[in-house]
Amino acid sequence: MGDESEPITDDEWLYRRVPASTGWYSHETGLKPEAFAPHKTEDATGLSISRAKFKTIAEAAKGRPGKSYYVAILSAGDLQKQGIVVASRPLLPNDPGHAELPDLNSSNRKTAETLERQRILVSLCLRVEGPFATAEE
Amino acid sequence: MRSDPQEGPLPDYTNPPVVEVILGIQFDRLPGFQNAHLGAFWKTLDATEWPTVSDAPPLEPQFENFAESASWAKFAMHVKLTQDPSSRLQIKNKAGNRMIQAQNSRLLFNWLGQAGGPYPRYRNVREGFVEILETFLAFVGREKLGEFRPNQWEVSYLNHIPRGTVWNTRSDWGFFRPFGGVPTIEGLLQGESFNGEWHFVIPDQRGRLHVAWQHGRRSDPKKQEMIVLTLTARGPLEQNKKDVSAVLAGLDLGHATIVHAFQTFMADEARQYWRSKDGSD
Amino acid sequence: MAVTKEKRAIGSEELQDVVFTRVNTEASVLREEGGASQDPPGCADEATGIRETERASAWREAWEEVIDHMLIAWGCDPEQLEDEGIDPPTRKTILRAIRLAQAFRDEGRPAPDSVVPDPNKGIVFERRDGDVSEVLYLWEDGTTEYQLFLGTRLVERRTL
Numbered sequence: 001m002g003d004e005s006e007p008i009t010d011d012e013w014l015y016r017r018v019p020a021s022t023g024w025y026s027h028e029t030g031l032k033p034e035a036f037a038p039h040k041t042e043d044a045t046g047l048s049i050s051r052a053k054f055k056t057i058a059e060a061a062k063g064r065p066g067k068s069y070y071v072a073i074l075s076a077g078d079l080q081k082q083g084i085v086v087a088s089r090p091l092l093p094n095d096p097g098h099a100e101l102p103d104l105n106s107s108n109r110k111t112a113e114t115l116e117r118q119r120i121l122v123s124l125c126l127r128v129e130g131p132f133a134t135a136e137e
Numbered sequence: 138m139r140s141d142p143q144e145g146p147l148p149d150y151t152n153p154p155v156v157e158v159i160l161g162i163q164f165d166r167l168p169g170f171q172n173a174h175l176g177a178f179w180k181t182l183d184a185t186e187w188p189t190v191s192d193a194p195p196l197e198p199q200f201e202n203f204a205e206s207a208s209w210a211k212f213a214m215h216v217k218l219t220q221d222p223s224s225r226l227q228i229k230n231k232a233g234n235r236m237i238q239a240q241n242s243r244l245l246f247n248w249l250g251q252a253g254g255p256y257p258r259y260r261n262v263r264e265g266f267v268e269i270l271e272t273f274l275a276f277v278g279r280e281k282l283g284e285f286r287p288n289q290w291e292v293s294y295l296n297h298i299p300r301g302t303v304w305n306t307r308s309d310w311g312f313f314r315p316f317g318g319v320p321t322i323e324g325l326l327q328g329e330s331f332n333g334e335w336h337f338v339i340p341d342q343r344g345r346l347h348v349a350w351q352h353g354r355r356s357d358p359k360k361q362e363m364i365v366l367t368l369t370a371r372g373p374l375e376q377n378k379k380d381v382s383a384v385l386a387g388l389d390l391g392h393a394t395i396v397h398a399f400q401t402f403m404a405d406e407a408r409q410y411w412r413s414k415d416g417s418d
Numbered sequence: 419m420a421v422t423k424e425k426r427a428i429g430s431e432e433l434q435d436v437v438f439t440r441v442n443t444e445a446s447v448l449r450e451e452g453g454a455s456q457d458p459p460g461c462a463d464e465a466t467g468i469r470e471t472e473r474a475s476a477w478r479e480a481w482e483e484v485i486d487h488m489l490i491a492w493g494c495d496p497e498q499l500e501d502e503g504i505d506p507p508t509r510k511t512i513l514r515a516i517r518l519a520q521a522f523r524d525e526g527r528p529a530p531d532s533v534v535p536d537p538n539k540g541i542v543f544e545r546r547d548g549d550v551s552e553v554l555y556l557w558e559d560g561t562t563e564y565q566l567f568l569g570t571r572l573v574e575r576r577t578l
Contacts, residue, residue, distance in 0.1 A: 022535055023534045206547035
């Protein structure tokens with residue numbers, strides 16, 4: 001596993017968890033921009049993503065017990081090329097691979113730039129894995 | 138056919154029939170902008186120069202888009218789900234020949250020819266618009282009202298063409314070349330009037346030109362019969378360019394389009410009447 | 419843009435009163451979108467007319483599906499959408515969405531390709547046609563927007 005203090009490099013993969021119940025992903029219609037929409041309070045410093053260096057896809061998919069999730073996979077380099085900053089924000093000790101996209105956050109969630117960036121992220125998505133069910137506790 | 142209306146010198150007239158010119162910019166609604174800010178903006182202007190204000194209902198957003206498959210767009214224009222409490226403020230100068238119109242999502246600058254005085258030419262009106270735009274942007278920045286993101290430019294020329302100038306009867310309306318005439322069928326129908334519009338795309342989907350023809354009489358005691366011919370050019374800003382220079386580029390395109398269209402649409406006699414001359418505007 | 423007008427009697431030659439000091443003609447406000455194709459009523463081409471009827475019927479059915487099996491279902495059980503980082507739409511927003519869907523259905527507009535919640539109690543309708551995406555966005559604060567995207571670029575945005 002990597003060192004969480006290392007900056008994110010262009011060759012890294014990134015994971016974005018997508019709740020299955022929302023309809024933000026289906027095999028038929030693909031990924032929706034809402035999968036990258038910031039929450040109005042919980043994404044104050046940026047949209048949460050995970051670094052593949054620090055967790056498996058199944059680990060990235062883990063969420064609420066009894067619920068299912070997909071994982072959208074992106075390339076850090078692709079985001080950088082589009083001018084979307086990826087910032088390492090480890091949440092120690094449990095989530096060293098936590099990262100954020102500071103350009104998409106709670107306060108700018110309604111701006112045209114954020115709405116466009118959401119669609120850019122959809123276009124950059126390499127593939128979606130899942131669904132993965134989180135075991136009941 | 139000219140490939141770019143801005144290429145080469147623009148046609149010019151000594152006494153054009155224009156009575157009003159509007160330069161405007163439409164922008165994404167500023168999240169922090171309230172009606173109170175309109176008054177606050179007025180107060181940033183020189184009170185001696187801009188003494189008169191009045192309220193007006195807000196203007197609806199207008200977009201020139203070319204996505205033919207946008208099947209919801211037309212209906213969406215007419216759906217009104219919320220009452221918009223926004224207002225538009227009209228600020229006139231002391232001479233009564235300039236007007237600023239401001240609302241959340243629009244800023245317009247008018248030259249008002251009815252106040253008297255010759256048409257000052259596009260360059261002069263443009264300078265006035267730039268000054269007001271910069272003042273407005275500074276105000277928006279100071280008050281932290283949100284990011285200014287222009288989305289459409291617009292230019293309008295309103296012309297009054299009274300009876301007795303380039304036309305005397307309806308059969309003379311051919312002074313305007315796109316006009317096919319008001320038909321008369323001997324013994325059956327006699328052409329009386331016509332009101333209508335033409336719409337043109339500016340090549341490469343850089344915008345549209347809308348031409349409106351209205352015939353009637355003024356309501357003042359003279360009841361002068363006239364044609365009101367309005368040419369409005371409007372279009373999106375260039376992709377990824379949302380700064381003042383992009384706004385001005387759009388306005389210049391709109392102006393050049395209108396001037397060339399007017400020149401082309403008018404018969405030679407009409408152009409002579411208004412004393413067309415070659416040269417830059 | 420508004421030239422203020424007071425309409426006079428039809429048939430007279432009197433010009434709509436133009437308040438010349440407020441120039442911004444509304445000449446183009448109600449113009450039909452260039453390039454939009456619509457068969458006129460009483461279309462002479464029967465085959466085209468039949469296709470149009472079938473298409474309109476399919477759209478209507480699709481809207482009914484959205485209303486009955488999605489929006490109303492959410493309204494009955496909004497908790498199904500609850501998750502980490504997701505605030506499901508309120509019943510009020512769902513009702514707004516139903517009304518909007520009914521309006522577009524009754525107007526004969528194409529049905530959306532997707533209807534999904536956003537993370538903040540909102541609802542998003544979207545239809546796509548090639549590079550063009552149209553969105554009806556019901557925000558949690560009560561506003562509803564029409565958004566038009568060409569590719570990833572937002573080219574039009576208006577509050578309904």
